[in-house]
Amino acid sequence: MNPIRIVVVDDHPVVRDGVRSMLAAVTGFEVVGEAASGPEAVDRVLATEPDVVVMDLRMPGGGGVDAVRELRARGSRAAVLVLTTYDTDSDTVAAIEAGATGYLLKDTPAETLFDAVRxxxxxxxxxxPAVASRLASHVRRPAASGVLSAREREVLALVARGRSNRLIADELFVSEATVKTHLVHVYEKLGVSDRAAAVATAYERGILG
Incomplete structure:
Protein backbone atom coordinates (compact mmCIF):
# COMPACT_ATOMS: atom_id res chain seq x y z
CA MET A 1 0.00 0.00 0.00
CA ASN A 2 1.33 3.44 -0.90
CA PRO A 3 2.01 5.79 2.02
CA ILE A 4 -0.26 8.75 2.70
CA ARG A 5 1.62 11.78 1.39
CA ILE A 6 1.34 14.83 3.65
CA VAL A 7 2.21 18.54 3.54
CA VAL A 8 2.38 20.37 6.89
CA VAL A 9 1.49 24.09 6.98
CA ASP A 10 2.09 26.29 10.03
CA ASP A 11 3.82 29.64 10.45
CA HIS A 12 5.37 28.68 13.82
CA PRO A 13 8.61 26.75 13.14
CA VAL A 14 8.50 24.86 16.44
CA VAL A 15 4.90 23.75 15.91
CA ARG A 16 5.53 22.88 12.27
CA ASP A 17 8.63 20.86 13.14
CA GLY A 18 6.78 19.06 15.91
CA VAL A 19 3.82 18.09 13.73
CA ARG A 20 6.10 17.07 10.88
CA SER A 21 8.23 14.90 13.17
CA MET A 22 5.20 13.20 14.71
CA LEU A 23 3.66 12.41 11.35
CA ALA A 24 6.93 11.31 9.76
CA ALA A 25 7.41 8.74 12.52
CA VAL A 26 4.12 6.98 11.75
CA THR A 27 4.24 3.92 9.53
CA GLY A 28 2.28 4.58 6.36
CA PHE A 29 2.80 8.35 6.42
CA GLU A 30 5.25 10.32 4.28
CA VAL A 31 5.74 14.05 4.84
CA VAL A 32 6.57 15.43 1.39
CA GLY A 33 6.65 19.13 2.15
CA GLU A 34 6.01 21.98 4.54
CA ALA A 35 5.05 25.65 4.34
CA ALA A 36 4.80 28.68 6.60
CA SER A 37 2.01 30.65 4.87
CA GLY A 38 -1.04 30.21 2.68
CA PRO A 39 0.61 31.20 -0.62
CA GLU A 40 3.62 29.02 0.15
CA ALA A 41 1.26 26.15 0.95
CA VAL A 42 -0.48 26.49 -2.42
CA ASP A 43 2.85 26.35 -4.26
CA ARG A 44 4.07 23.39 -2.21
CA VAL A 45 0.88 21.39 -2.59
CA LEU A 46 0.68 21.94 -6.33
CA ALA A 47 4.34 20.90 -6.65
CA THR A 48 4.14 17.75 -4.52
CA GLU A 49 0.51 16.61 -5.01
CA PRO A 50 0.02 15.22 -1.48
CA ASP A 51 -2.97 13.23 -0.30
CA VAL A 52 -3.50 15.37 2.82
CA VAL A 53 -2.59 18.92 3.82
CA VAL A 54 -2.44 19.55 7.58
CA MET A 55 -3.22 23.27 7.56
CA ASP A 56 -3.08 26.03 10.17
CA LEU A 57 -5.58 28.85 9.65
CA ARG A 58 -4.19 32.19 10.78
CA MET A 59 -0.77 32.87 9.30
CA PRO A 60 1.06 36.08 8.35
CA GLY A 61 1.31 36.54 4.62
CA GLY A 62 -1.85 34.60 3.84
CA GLY A 63 -4.13 32.39 5.91
CA GLY A 64 -5.35 28.85 5.55
CA VAL A 65 -8.89 29.61 4.36
CA ASP A 66 -7.65 31.57 1.36
CA ALA A 67 -5.16 28.79 0.65
CA VAL A 68 -7.93 26.17 0.67
CA ARG A 69 -10.02 28.27 -1.72
CA GLU A 70 -7.04 28.74 -4.04
CA LEU A 71 -6.22 25.04 -4.03
CA ARG A 72 -9.79 24.12 -4.90
CA ALA A 73 -9.89 26.79 -7.63
CA ARG A 74 -6.71 25.39 -9.13
CA GLY A 75 -7.98 21.84 -9.18
CA SER A 76 -6.00 20.33 -6.30
CA ARG A 77 -7.50 17.08 -5.07
CA ALA A 78 -5.55 17.09 -1.80
CA ALA A 79 -7.77 16.74 1.27
CA VAL A 80 -7.26 19.57 3.76
CA LEU A 81 -7.27 18.82 7.48
CA VAL A 82 -7.32 22.04 9.48
CA LEU A 83 -5.23 21.92 12.67
CA THR A 84 -5.59 25.17 14.55
CA THR A 85 -6.01 26.88 17.90
CA TYR A 86 -9.21 28.61 16.81
CA ASP A 87 -12.74 27.21 16.96
CA THR A 88 -14.80 30.36 16.46
CA ASP A 89 -17.87 30.22 14.24
CA SER A 90 -16.25 32.39 11.58
CA ASP A 91 -13.10 30.27 11.39
CA THR A 92 -14.91 26.94 11.46
CA VAL A 93 -17.59 27.65 8.89
CA ALA A 94 -15.27 29.61 6.58
CA ALA A 95 -12.73 26.78 6.48
CA ILE A 96 -15.29 24.08 5.76
CA GLU A 97 -17.20 26.13 3.21
CA ALA A 98 -13.87 26.85 1.49
CA GLY A 99 -13.35 23.12 1.04
CA ALA A 100 -11.57 21.78 4.12
CA THR A 101 -12.40 18.13 4.76
CA GLY A 102 -11.64 18.12 8.49
CA TYR A 103 -11.13 20.48 11.40
CA LEU A 104 -9.21 19.69 14.59
CA LEU A 105 -7.84 21.80 17.42
CA LYS A 106 -4.18 21.78 18.38
CA ASP A 107 -4.92 20.23 21.77
CA THR A 108 -5.98 17.07 19.91
CA PRO A 109 -4.11 13.93 21.12
CA ALA A 110 -1.50 12.63 18.68
CA GLU A 111 -3.33 9.35 18.02
CA THR A 112 -6.51 11.27 17.20
CA LEU A 113 -4.55 13.38 14.73
CA PHE A 114 -3.10 10.25 13.11
CA ASP A 115 -6.56 8.69 12.79
CA ALA A 116 -7.87 11.94 11.35
CA VAL A 117 -5.15 12.01 8.69
CA ARG A 118 -6.06 8.46 7.67
CA PRO A 129 -16.32 17.58 19.19
CA ALA A 130 -15.87 21.30 19.91
CA VAL A 131 -16.09 22.15 16.22
CA ALA A 132 -19.11 19.90 15.67
CA SER A 133 -20.80 21.73 18.53
CA ARG A 134 -19.95 25.07 16.93
CA LEU A 135 -21.50 23.99 13.67
CA ALA A 136 -24.59 22.69 15.42
CA SER A 137 -25.13 26.08 17.05
CA HIS A 138 -24.47 27.98 13.83
CA VAL A 139 -28.06 27.95 12.64
CA ARG A 140 -29.02 31.22 10.98
CA ARG A 141 -31.94 30.22 8.85
CA PRO A 142 -35.24 28.44 9.60
CA ALA A 143 -35.32 24.68 9.44
CA ALA A 144 -35.46 23.44 5.88
CA SER A 145 -35.60 19.72 6.44
CA GLY A 146 -38.09 19.32 3.61
CA VAL A 147 -35.27 20.00 1.14
CA LEU A 148 -33.94 16.49 1.73
CA SER A 149 -35.77 13.20 1.90
CA ALA A 150 -35.87 11.30 5.18
CA ARG A 151 -33.28 8.83 3.91
CA GLU A 152 -31.02 11.62 2.64
CA ARG A 153 -31.16 13.31 6.05
CA GLU A 154 -30.38 9.96 7.68
CA VAL A 155 -27.34 9.45 5.47
CA LEU A 156 -26.14 13.01 6.07
CA ALA A 157 -26.53 12.64 9.84
CA LEU A 158 -24.25 9.60 9.71
CA VAL A 159 -21.74 11.53 7.60
CA ALA A 160 -21.76 14.23 10.28
CA ARG A 161 -20.78 11.57 12.82
CA GLY A 162 -17.74 10.70 10.72
CA ARG A 163 -19.04 7.47 9.21
CA SER A 164 -17.53 6.28 5.94
CA ASN A 165 -19.76 5.25 3.03
CA ARG A 166 -19.09 1.61 3.85
CA LEU A 167 -20.12 2.00 7.49
CA ILE A 168 -23.23 3.95 6.49
CA ALA A 169 -24.16 1.20 4.05
CA ASP A 170 -23.72 -1.44 6.75
CA GLU A 171 -25.77 0.52 9.27
CA LEU A 172 -28.63 1.21 6.85
CA PHE A 173 -28.51 -2.23 5.19
CA VAL A 174 -27.98 -0.79 1.72
CA SER A 175 -25.14 -0.89 -0.81
CA GLU A 176 -22.30 1.63 -0.93
CA ALA A 177 -23.52 2.63 -4.38
CA THR A 178 -26.89 3.55 -2.86
CA VAL A 179 -25.17 5.68 -0.21
CA LYS A 180 -23.15 7.46 -2.90
CA THR A 181 -26.32 8.13 -4.88
CA HIS A 182 -28.00 9.66 -1.82
CA LEU A 183 -24.96 11.86 -1.24
CA VAL A 184 -24.96 13.05 -4.86
CA HIS A 185 -28.59 14.11 -4.39
CA VAL A 186 -27.72 15.82 -1.09
CA TYR A 187 -24.89 17.77 -2.74
CA GLU A 188 -27.15 18.87 -5.57
CA LYS A 189 -29.95 19.99 -3.26
CA LEU A 190 -27.64 21.87 -0.89
CA GLY A 191 -25.49 23.36 -3.63
CA VAL A 192 -22.23 21.90 -2.31
CA SER A 193 -19.55 19.62 -3.71
CA ASP A 194 -18.26 17.55 -0.80
CA ARG A 195 -19.11 15.88 2.51
CA ALA A 196 -17.74 18.55 4.85
CA ALA A 197 -19.55 21.38 3.08
CA ALA A 198 -22.78 19.35 3.11
CA VAL A 199 -22.53 18.88 6.87
CA ALA A 200 -21.73 22.55 7.49
CA THR A 201 -24.58 23.73 5.26
CA ALA A 202 -27.03 21.28 6.83
CA TYR A 203 -26.23 22.56 10.33
CA GLU A 204 -26.46 26.16 9.14
CA ARG A 205 -29.88 25.59 7.59
CA GLY A 206 -31.23 23.64 10.51
CA ILE A 207 -31.49 20.38 8.59
CA LEU A 208 -29.23 18.76 11.18
CA GLY A 209 -29.23 19.79 14.79
Missing part, protein backbone atom coordinates in the same frame (compact mmCIF):
# COMPACT_ATOMS: atom_id res chain seq x y z
CA UNK A 119 -9.78 9.25 7.61
CA UNK A 120 -9.25 12.48 5.68
CA UNK A 121 -7.13 10.66 3.11
CA UNK A 122 -10.01 8.20 2.70
CA UNK A 123 -12.43 11.03 1.98
CA UNK A 124 -14.17 11.04 5.35
CA UNK A 125 -15.24 14.16 7.25
CA UNK A 126 -13.39 14.68 10.54
CA UNK A 127 -14.58 17.25 13.07
CA UNK A 128 -13.44 17.67 16.66
Missing amino acids: ATAAGETVLS
Whole structure:
Protein backbone atom coordinates (compact mmCIF):
# COMPACT_ATOMS: atom_id res chain seq x y z
CA MET A 1 0.00 0.00 0.00
CA ASN A 2 1.33 3.44 -0.90
CA PRO A 3 2.01 5.79 2.02
CA ILE A 4 -0.26 8.75 2.70
CA ARG A 5 1.62 11.78 1.39
CA ILE A 6 1.34 14.83 3.65
CA VAL A 7 2.21 18.54 3.54
CA VAL A 8 2.38 20.37 6.89
CA VAL A 9 1.49 24.09 6.98
CA ASP A 10 2.09 26.29 10.03
CA ASP A 11 3.82 29.64 10.45
CA HIS A 12 5.37 28.68 13.82
CA PRO A 13 8.61 26.75 13.14
CA VAL A 14 8.50 24.86 16.44
CA VAL A 15 4.90 23.75 15.91
CA ARG A 16 5.53 22.88 12.27
CA ASP A 17 8.63 20.86 13.14
CA GLY A 18 6.78 19.06 15.91
CA VAL A 19 3.82 18.09 13.73
CA ARG A 20 6.10 17.07 10.88
CA SER A 21 8.23 14.90 13.17
CA MET A 22 5.20 13.20 14.71
CA LEU A 23 3.66 12.41 11.35
CA ALA A 24 6.93 11.31 9.76
CA ALA A 25 7.41 8.74 12.52
CA VAL A 26 4.12 6.98 11.75
CA THR A 27 4.24 3.92 9.53
CA GLY A 28 2.28 4.58 6.36
CA PHE A 29 2.80 8.35 6.42
CA GLU A 30 5.25 10.32 4.28
CA VAL A 31 5.74 14.05 4.84
CA VAL A 32 6.57 15.43 1.39
CA GLY A 33 6.65 19.13 2.15
CA GLU A 34 6.01 21.98 4.54
CA ALA A 35 5.05 25.65 4.34
CA ALA A 36 4.80 28.68 6.60
CA SER A 37 2.01 30.65 4.87
CA GLY A 38 -1.04 30.21 2.68
CA PRO A 39 0.61 31.20 -0.62
CA GLU A 40 3.62 29.02 0.15
CA ALA A 41 1.26 26.15 0.95
CA VAL A 42 -0.48 26.49 -2.42
CA ASP A 43 2.85 26.35 -4.26
CA ARG A 44 4.07 23.39 -2.21
CA VAL A 45 0.88 21.39 -2.59
CA LEU A 46 0.68 21.94 -6.33
CA ALA A 47 4.34 20.90 -6.65
CA THR A 48 4.14 17.75 -4.52
CA GLU A 49 0.51 16.61 -5.01
CA PRO A 50 0.02 15.22 -1.48
CA ASP A 51 -2.97 13.23 -0.30
CA VAL A 52 -3.50 15.37 2.82
CA VAL A 53 -2.59 18.92 3.82
CA VAL A 54 -2.44 19.55 7.58
CA MET A 55 -3.22 23.27 7.56
CA ASP A 56 -3.08 26.03 10.17
CA LEU A 57 -5.58 28.85 9.65
CA ARG A 58 -4.19 32.19 10.78
CA MET A 59 -0.77 32.87 9.30
CA PRO A 60 1.06 36.08 8.35
CA GLY A 61 1.31 36.54 4.62
CA GLY A 62 -1.85 34.60 3.84
CA GLY A 63 -4.13 32.39 5.91
CA GLY A 64 -5.35 28.85 5.55
CA VAL A 65 -8.89 29.61 4.36
CA ASP A 66 -7.65 31.57 1.36
CA ALA A 67 -5.16 28.79 0.65
CA VAL A 68 -7.93 26.17 0.67
CA ARG A 69 -10.02 28.27 -1.72
CA GLU A 70 -7.04 28.74 -4.04
CA LEU A 71 -6.22 25.04 -4.03
CA ARG A 72 -9.79 24.12 -4.90
CA ALA A 73 -9.89 26.79 -7.63
CA ARG A 74 -6.71 25.39 -9.13
CA GLY A 75 -7.98 21.84 -9.18
CA SER A 76 -6.00 20.33 -6.30
CA ARG A 77 -7.50 17.08 -5.07
CA ALA A 78 -5.55 17.09 -1.80
CA ALA A 79 -7.77 16.74 1.27
CA VAL A 80 -7.26 19.57 3.76
CA LEU A 81 -7.27 18.82 7.48
CA VAL A 82 -7.32 22.04 9.48
CA LEU A 83 -5.23 21.92 12.67
CA THR A 84 -5.59 25.17 14.55
CA THR A 85 -6.01 26.88 17.90
CA TYR A 86 -9.21 28.61 16.81
CA ASP A 87 -12.74 27.21 16.96
CA THR A 88 -14.80 30.36 16.46
CA ASP A 89 -17.87 30.22 14.24
CA SER A 90 -16.25 32.39 11.58
CA ASP A 91 -13.10 30.27 11.39
CA THR A 92 -14.91 26.94 11.46
CA VAL A 93 -17.59 27.65 8.89
CA ALA A 94 -15.27 29.61 6.58
CA ALA A 95 -12.73 26.78 6.48
CA ILE A 96 -15.29 24.08 5.76
CA GLU A 97 -17.20 26.13 3.21
CA ALA A 98 -13.87 26.85 1.49
CA GLY A 99 -13.35 23.12 1.04
CA ALA A 100 -11.57 21.78 4.12
CA THR A 101 -12.40 18.13 4.76
CA GLY A 102 -11.64 18.12 8.49
CA TYR A 103 -11.13 20.48 11.40
CA LEU A 104 -9.21 19.69 14.59
CA LEU A 105 -7.84 21.80 17.42
CA LYS A 106 -4.18 21.78 18.38
CA ASP A 107 -4.92 20.23 21.77
CA THR A 108 -5.98 17.07 19.91
CA PRO A 109 -4.11 13.93 21.12
CA ALA A 110 -1.50 12.63 18.68
CA GLU A 111 -3.33 9.35 18.02
CA THR A 112 -6.51 11.27 17.20
CA LEU A 113 -4.55 13.38 14.73
CA PHE A 114 -3.10 10.25 13.11
CA ASP A 115 -6.56 8.69 12.79
CA ALA A 116 -7.87 11.94 11.35
CA VAL A 117 -5.15 12.01 8.69
CA ARG A 118 -6.06 8.46 7.67
CA ALA A 119 -9.78 9.25 7.61
CA THR A 120 -9.25 12.48 5.68
CA ALA A 121 -7.13 10.66 3.11
CA ALA A 122 -10.01 8.20 2.70
CA GLY A 123 -12.43 11.03 1.98
CA GLU A 124 -14.17 11.04 5.35
CA THR A 125 -15.24 14.16 7.25
CA VAL A 126 -13.39 14.68 10.54
CA LEU A 127 -14.58 17.25 13.07
CA SER A 128 -13.44 17.67 16.66
CA PRO A 129 -16.32 17.58 19.19
CA ALA A 130 -15.87 21.30 19.91
CA VAL A 131 -16.09 22.15 16.22
CA ALA A 132 -19.11 19.90 15.67
CA SER A 133 -20.80 21.73 18.53
CA ARG A 134 -19.95 25.07 16.93
CA LEU A 135 -21.50 23.99 13.67
CA ALA A 136 -24.59 22.69 15.42
CA SER A 137 -25.13 26.08 17.05
CA HIS A 138 -24.47 27.98 13.83
CA VAL A 139 -28.06 27.95 12.64
CA ARG A 140 -29.02 31.22 10.98
CA ARG A 141 -31.94 30.22 8.85
CA PRO A 142 -35.24 28.44 9.60
CA ALA A 143 -35.32 24.68 9.44
CA ALA A 144 -35.46 23.44 5.88
CA SER A 145 -35.60 19.72 6.44
CA GLY A 146 -38.09 19.32 3.61
CA VAL A 147 -35.27 20.00 1.14
CA LEU A 148 -33.94 16.49 1.73
CA SER A 149 -35.77 13.20 1.90
CA ALA A 150 -35.87 11.30 5.18
CA ARG A 151 -33.28 8.83 3.91
CA GLU A 152 -31.02 11.62 2.64
CA ARG A 153 -31.16 13.31 6.05
CA GLU A 154 -30.38 9.96 7.68
CA VAL A 155 -27.34 9.45 5.47
CA LEU A 156 -26.14 13.01 6.07
CA ALA A 157 -26.53 12.64 9.84
CA LEU A 158 -24.25 9.60 9.71
CA VAL A 159 -21.74 11.53 7.60
CA ALA A 160 -21.76 14.23 10.28
CA ARG A 161 -20.78 11.57 12.82
CA GLY A 162 -17.74 10.70 10.72
CA ARG A 163 -19.04 7.47 9.21
CA SER A 164 -17.53 6.28 5.94
CA ASN A 165 -19.76 5.25 3.03
CA ARG A 166 -19.09 1.61 3.85
CA LEU A 167 -20.12 2.00 7.49
CA ILE A 168 -23.23 3.95 6.49
CA ALA A 169 -24.16 1.20 4.05
CA ASP A 170 -23.72 -1.44 6.75
CA GLU A 171 -25.77 0.52 9.27
CA LEU A 172 -28.63 1.21 6.85
CA PHE A 173 -28.51 -2.23 5.19
CA VAL A 174 -27.98 -0.79 1.72
CA SER A 175 -25.14 -0.89 -0.81
CA GLU A 176 -22.30 1.63 -0.93
CA ALA A 177 -23.52 2.63 -4.38
CA THR A 178 -26.89 3.55 -2.86
CA VAL A 179 -25.17 5.68 -0.21
CA LYS A 180 -23.15 7.46 -2.90
CA THR A 181 -26.32 8.13 -4.88
CA HIS A 182 -28.00 9.66 -1.82
CA LEU A 183 -24.96 11.86 -1.24
CA VAL A 184 -24.96 13.05 -4.86
CA HIS A 185 -28.59 14.11 -4.39
CA VAL A 186 -27.72 15.82 -1.09
CA TYR A 187 -24.89 17.77 -2.74
CA GLU A 188 -27.15 18.87 -5.57
CA LYS A 189 -29.95 19.99 -3.26
CA LEU A 190 -27.64 21.87 -0.89
CA GLY A 191 -25.49 23.36 -3.63
CA VAL A 192 -22.23 21.90 -2.31
CA SER A 193 -19.55 19.62 -3.71
CA ASP A 194 -18.26 17.55 -0.80
CA ARG A 195 -19.11 15.88 2.51
CA ALA A 196 -17.74 18.55 4.85
CA ALA A 197 -19.55 21.38 3.08
CA ALA A 198 -22.78 19.35 3.11
CA VAL A 199 -22.53 18.88 6.87
CA ALA A 200 -21.73 22.55 7.49
CA THR A 201 -24.58 23.73 5.26
CA ALA A 202 -27.03 21.28 6.83
CA TYR A 203 -26.23 22.56 10.33
CA GLU A 204 -26.46 26.16 9.14
CA ARG A 205 -29.88 25.59 7.59
CA GLY A 206 -31.23 23.64 10.51
CA ILE A 207 -31.49 20.38 8.59
CA LEU A 208 -29.23 18.76 11.18
CA GLY A 209 -29.23 19.79 14.79
